[in-house]
Amino acid sequence: MMSSDSVLPLPENPIIVGFGGVGVDFLAVVPSFPKPDSKIRTTEFTFQGGGNNGNTMTCAARLGLKPRIISKVSNDGPGKTMLEELEAEGVDTSFFVVSKEGTSPFSYVIVDNQTKTRTCIFTPGYPEMVPQDLPRANLLSALDGARMVYFDARMPDSALVIAQEAFHQNIPILIDAERPREGLNDLLSLADYVVCSENFPRAWTEASSIPRALVSIILRLPRLKFAIVTLGKDGCIMLERCVDDEGSHIEEMDVESCLTTLKERKDDSTAMPTCIASPVTKLRAKGIEESVCGRLYYGASEKIPPSELMDTTGAGDAFVGAVLYGTCNLFILPLHMLVGIF
Numbered sequence: 456m457m458s459s460d461s462v463l464p465l466p467e468n469p470i471i472v473g474f475g476g477v478g479v480d481f482l483a484v485v486p487s488f489p490k491p492d493s494k495i496r497t498t499e500f501t502f503q504g505g506g507n508n509g510n511t512m513t514c515a516a517r518l519g520l521k522p523r524i525i526s527k528v529s530n531d532g533p534g535k536t537m538l539e540e541l542e543a544e545g546v547d548t549s550f551f552v553v554s555k556e557g558t559s560p561f562s563y564v565i566v567d568n569q570t571k572t573r574t575c576i577f578t579p580g581y582p583e584m585v586p587q588d589l590p591r592a593n594l595l596s597a598l599d600g601a602r603m604v605y606f607d608a609r610m611p612d613s614a615l616v617i618a619q620e621a622f623h624q625n626i627p628i629l630i631d632a633e634r635p636r637e638g639l640n641d642l643l644s645l646a647d648y649v650v651c652s653e654n655f656p657r658a659w660t661e662a663s664s665i666p667r668a669l670v671s672i673i674l675r676l677p678r679l680k681f682a683i684v685t686l687g688k689d690g691c692i693m694l695e696r697c698v699d700d701e702g703s704h705i706e707e708m709d710v711e712s713c714l715t716t717l718k719e720r721k722d723d724s725t726a727m728p729t730c731i732a733s734p735v736t737k738l739r740a741k742g743i744e745e746s747v748c749g750r751l752y753y754g755a756s757e758k759i760p761p762s763e764l765m766d767t768t769g770a771g772d773a774f775v776g777a778v779l780y781g782t783c784n785l786f787i788l789p790l791h792m793l794v795g796i797f
């Protein structure tokens with residue numbers, strides 16, 4: 456999905472910190488999903504690291520960032536495998552909490568090779584991570600020199616302690632919001648950037664469409680600089696807040712029509728991902744009183760032929776890794792040069 460020659464070189468390698476879920480996947484490909492009480496064989500089997508945070512930080516490392524993970528595993532086989540795999544990818548695992556007892560988080564994943572469905576059975580790690588697992592001195596070392604901090608909204612009590620410290624130190628915070636979860640709102644109120652999955656914006660705001668929900672998110676979270684929603688093969692939409700320094704001179708537009716206009720400008724002749732941006736606009740949404748001064752982006756995904764598409768497990772995590780990479784570059788390059796690589 457990402458070709459290395461299109462990746463912009465970084466003048467330095469920014470340190471980022473990721474907090475959230477890691478795990479191992481026991482991934483079995485079967486000719487078709489088993490019936491209860493039957494015996495079948497795998498046609499392919501892999502045992503590999505996973506979890507949102509693990510995947511996202513691996514992607515970030517491959518793009519040239521220097522990620523550190525804060526998370527918890529046990530001193531068992533899967534736990535050791537995870538740490539080894541992450542280290543081999545260039546992820547710093549020295550801030551992991553390794554429990555002497557218990558089990559590391561793991562998933563059984565059954566891939567049906569006919570229907571291409573993937574059924575996941577997740578077993579959380581035990582004992583669960585608590586804020587006391589991370590002494591303040593370790594937290595401060597983990598955040599030392601960090602350009603950004605990422606959260607996947609797992610283990611909310613510990614996440615909030617880390618986010619509050621990052622906030623206090625003015626380290627930008629990015630949240631990957633998959634679905635409304637316990638403790639997520641506290642994290643969101645400290646966030647600078649949000650990347651969410653397709654259903655999240657409407658679920659969280661109760662707005663009737665994704666573009667309207669994006670306006671609502673930007674209004675509800677006054678610190679937020681942008682919110683991105685990913686739409687699988689349909690790419691992504693981003694709403695970036697802009698400073699309204701021209702007052703009433705900025706044109707007003709309905710956010711739905713704005714998106715329609717962007718989609719009409721999409722170049723269908725290329726298979727490569729493309730990005731189309733609106734001018735700075737006062738975006739209005741039906742049913743919402745206030746408008747947002749911002750720029751709307753439509754990012755079309757790469758057109759991948761079905762024969763080449765294996766499965767999209769972790770696509771969202773890889774996307775967030777690329778957003779972290781792009782956002783770290785924001786200090787160097789303007790946004791419109793970067794969205795193409797998201």
Ligand SMILES: Nc1ncnc2c1ncn2[C@@H]1O[C@H](COP(=O)(O)OP(=O)(O)OP(=O)(O)O)[C@@H](O)[C@H]1O
Pocket residue numbers: 652653685686687688689690691756757758759764767768769770771772774797
């Ligand atoms: N079938 C596809 N073809 C092309 N690009 C895709 C496809 N599926 C995903 N992508 C790319 O990956 C990005 C994220 O995918 P998606 O919206 O499925 O994330 P997600 O729902 O968080 O995924 P998951 O939780 O399964 O990792 C999309 O914005 C798009 O750029």
Ligand SMILES: *[C@@H]1O[C@H](CO)[C@@H](O)[C@H](O)[C@H]1NC(C)=O
Pocket residue numbers: 484485486498499568
């Ligand atoms: C999946 O099915 C295809 C088509 O029948 C076959 O060629 C391929 O080897 C199978 N792959 C696995 C891992 O089972």
